[in-house]
Amino acid sequence: MKTYALGIDVGSTTVKTVVCDENGEILHSAYQRHFSKVKETVAGQLESIQGKFPDAQFRTAMAGSAGLGLANAADIPFVQEVHAAFLAVKACYPQADTVIELGGEDAKIIFLTGGVEQRMNGSCAGGTGAFIDQMATLLGITVQELDEAALKATRLYPIASRCGVFAKSDIQPLLNQGAAREDVAASIFRAVVDQTVAGLAQGREIKGNVLFLGGPLSFQKGLRKAFVETLGLSEEQAIFPEQAPVFVALGSALYADQAKDSPRTAAQLLEKVTNARATSDVVTGDVLFQSHEEYAEFVERHKRHDLKYADLRTYEGDAYLGIDSGSTTTKLVLITEDGRLLYSHYASNEGQPLDRIAAKLKQIYEDKNPNLNIRASAVTGYGEDLIKAGLSVDYGIVETVAHFKAASFFCPDVDFIIDIGGQDIKCFKIKNGAIDSIMLNEACSSGCGSFIQTFAMALGYDIAEFSQMGLFAKHPVELGSRCTVFMNSSVKQAQKDGATVEDISAGLSASIIKNAIYKVIRAKSVEELGKNIVVQGGTFLNDAVLRCFEREIGRRVIRPAISGLMGAFGAAIYAKEQAEGLGQAHSGIISPEALQNFSYTSKNVRCGGCTANCSLNIIRFSDGGRFVSGNRCEKGAGIKRDTVVPDLYTYKYDSLIQMVGKGQPANPIATVGIPMVLSFYEQLPLWYTFFTKLGFRVEISGESDRKMYFKGQHTIPSDTVCYPAKLAHGHIETLLEKKVDFIFWPCMSYNLQEPDTNNHFNCPVVAYYPELMHANHSGLNEQNFYYPYIDLNNRSHVVKVLKKTLAKYNIGGKIAKAVDEAFAAHEAFRKEMADKAQEYIAQARAEGRKIIVLAGRPYHLDKEINHGIHKLITSLGLAVVTEESVAALGEMPELHVYNQWTYHSRLYRAAQYVTTQPDMQMVQLVSFGCGIDAITTDEVRSILESNGKLYTQLKIDEINNLGASKIRLRSLLAAMTG
């Protein structure tokens, strides 16, 4: 009997097998999607091996994330997949220096030369096959089409790659703004490369001969191209082995040989696998419905909330059109005077909302009764501006207000609305007939509708079918309530433990609800939600989700039958109100004739209006109109304003940057480099004065932008740290390029003391980031990087430390005086900002403007960090001041947290001050990954809300998507103006 080696690789989405002989020659290989039927697929492949090699026995080993459990249960040796790949590489490609392998849900890198190192992505990571699948779904195309499109790209957009959810929020607005699909496709691949560099290489350079492995890299040419180009590899250096998709299986076979697994026949293995019993430690929840009768009763109850219908072909009279151009879907409704539904449409926008809506409008025009008059139209949602401009829709309306209007139609005394759509979860409380507080999901916890959809597709089901399957599941699995990436692995685990598709479907429905209630709403009890709850959004059309929601809150809710169309319906109601109020007789919406010839072209340009150089997307319509997006302020849109809206962010930022031009010594003794990062956004005046007074020339690293970030990306050791910290790497790189004599960046456990606090720490990142920089940048050493430990509260000690730090310049005698001058400059700057804030507040009041205290940290002044949110606010006509400029005017409120951080204590006082000013509201900027803000946000919210103010939180990261921020700010504005 012949003995061969058999390697089985069970990945998260596929099963691969390889049979090879004693020389490592591959005799058989197979690659197959398993659709979560792991055991069956493995067994199937074993059967075909049995057929092909009836008289052989096999030394066997199994690898792969989903193979772990099966290997144990079937008594087959397990080999870690990266290690298996390593063995295969050593055998087949000894010349490789680095190996990059992308799998379904894992990404791995192996460094071979200069110290072997094998790494896998962490638990929060995108940039994998599943990520690419998700993105293709989002674009409404297959992965293959995505790949082909990418090869035709002409430009790249920055897309966050850390996790699929983030990337989606970058891609959606691009699509909604009409960016070319080819460019988006190429940008997606580029994001995958960036993620590999940032998340896996972590400071180690990828160079030499690079071997690319895994399914995506062997099947997708666009992805290959992105890697080769970004890493700057020559044709010889980039190796794409033919057997890449089954490489791990090959390595497992080699391992089996080395490990001397005792040979078994295929039949024996098959028996082992078939009879393998997974140990089940899966947690299950309650069934959704005990019986079909119970379900029927449930369906009957919810049927009551439906609209009346009218026929588009026969109806004569006025009608109102509402459009909701959502992030993934497009919704249209046409209603009669008395709210009957004439037409409705709900479908994916396939990445081309403008085309979809124009087509549907055309259909309405064709089908409608000639005597039907569209009296007014309104549009809401992400694509509002584009659709309004392109199709000459009469009105635009904020999503939140549209949803409120629609919900009130079904339940006039509604006090809580929750809307779960494809990408968003929106919840609002209604008080005294107005929206009182808004809760939106954050970039990283969106267990939303599209997740179920992507999952259904991955398992080979249609979404409707998949969600119905959960209704009568016997043992719904508990999947936790984290973000989608995490949920993926929970599902994986459940599958491993033998959960059925039905159980998973029901489990996913439940986790979406838990995510909404506990993460987004952050409700501790049902009482907080309200008495009259309306649920809506496409996701609630799923009965299993609705059931889970009612079950979780223990209360019955109203789900209108048009649940998925509520935004559009609200827009239609709004159009009607406006038309009636203004006496409008006909809608100005694009005419049937114009629609016949409707077309548009899109073009990308850089705005030259200011140094931000926003990337603008200009769409020209066939009627000569144009639409600009990507701009942060009016300048880019070509609008000129007569008055400048007071904006302390801009004033403070400019003051800091311009400071560097003044007071530099004529004959400097040396040049000191200061990175414009973190605490320097507050302490620049102090250190600038200190060094210039001593005769040093001060060079700052310059202004941040995305390029700056990429410049330093390869030295970032922890990719989950906040963006402000990650940006610092580019600043240090820049200073080194500028060849300064030394870079100065002190470590500070403590910041300056603020009144009425328990302590005055910096956060760990601000306090010690210089240490990390020193340890991870090979260009930094004790001679060119000074990072002394300083406590600014102890001035004599500061002098002592600085004397030691600058000993080599023999200026010890002058330091005490320079320190005094530095502190004076710091105080003066602080006072100037406080005075300016007063001036701006007075000006705003004189102009009748409301004022926003845009609260964050000093470094949120960085325009690459705040993404121009302050300009977005002023473009809405509101004045902006900073938190620290008004903190001194407030009193420390009674707190329920330990108040021990300097920057954060200002938030509390500034919030308290806001509560005393009728024309002010606070908006809090939170950097993603800021653990400390997990503590401050709840506290700031409670200070504001307990005093009748609104709380608005904007989470910001490297993603440059102002769409969500805009919705929040406009909702805030709508609520402020009543």
Place this chain on the structure above:
Amino acid sequence: MEIELGKDGYPLFTPEMKKTHTILIPMMLPIHFAILTSVFEQYGYHCEVLTNETREVVDEGLKNVHNDTCYPALLCIGQFMAALKSGKYDVNKVALMLPQTGGGCRASNYIYLLRKALKDTFPQVPVISLNFVGLEKDPRNGWSITMPEIIKTLYGMMYGDMLMSLYNQCRSAELIKGSSKKVLDRWTRRIITLLKTKSFTNTKKYYKQILADFAKIERSSVPRIKVGIVGEIYVKFSPLGNNHLEDFLISEGCEPVVPSLTEFILYYLLNKVNDAKLYGRHSASTPVFQALYKIFLGKQKETVKIMEEHGVFEPPHDFEHLVESVSQYINLGVNMGEGWLIPAEMGALAESGTENIICTQPFGCLPNHIIAKGMSRAVKERYPNANIIAIDYDPGATRVNQENRIKLMLANARTAMAEREQK
């Protein structure tokens, strides 16, 4: 029932409650905490360490704390809330205890998060802060422990360290399954009794007895892969936090090497002394910390010496040497969270032959960006053979993912071991 409120408006743990209330403590170190509760028992406090590890623990944590809050807070608070809701306790007769370090990391806020969680459902339940820096001082506070009592507690912790270390070294090699556990249980009981007497300070004598007893356990001499566990203190030690990491390593045929709690205590004390030096912040308590540091440093040296003389088991790292080594690449000023202790322990492990290291951290832990992932490179530069893997712990992180990554590290470890054997 009248609830007496402290000056911050929260229910106070009054002296009368000593008699009526059970103090619940979240589980962190199973061996140590058994000893800890018995010592507190001596001072008249009735304590119970929570052992609930059901799904409700995580669910309650998710419900009651902000989802970006660190995992340890989520688990501790979840454990408390699940216990209070379980019906097992009279909620009018329990108090909760959490340690508080008062440092610049979020952990100082756990107590406040817990109180927020309690506010609506269990407003009557007092929370006690276990700290040594005078946080939450109130003359009416019924929780007070004197310096001699603190010292006795710390002795208890040192005995706990000794047992933990020997237990891990033995159970991974024991030939008769369960034999190490028997010795551990016997000695845990003996130490609890010992701490009731005055002779507990005679560590030399008892260490020798403990060593001798553990040495009697029949053990395999086949070399095993040693895996060091460092990281954020809670997930590093707590089986609930790290998905029973030590047990998993044992099941993989490895020997877990867990640096002692004493090292953390020494780290904590030394920071108090160092901050005073670093920032010119001397205070009345500085000499006290200095003295305590000296005492426990001496005790640690003694432990090392006794174990070296005994010669069978791997002693802990000499703390002074560890401090000196680490300060070559990170300033001792980095002291939020576990600060410089993490790179120090990684270095010390690598130096003493435990090159495979798992760095456990709660997902999104702030200090860990700097001291764990941020220092891996520096550690590896000095110890090129160090095989370090960072594992994130989080309510959403699955065991499969964690174990798969650990298995990768182990595959590397096995290759390195095989190569060494060849040479």
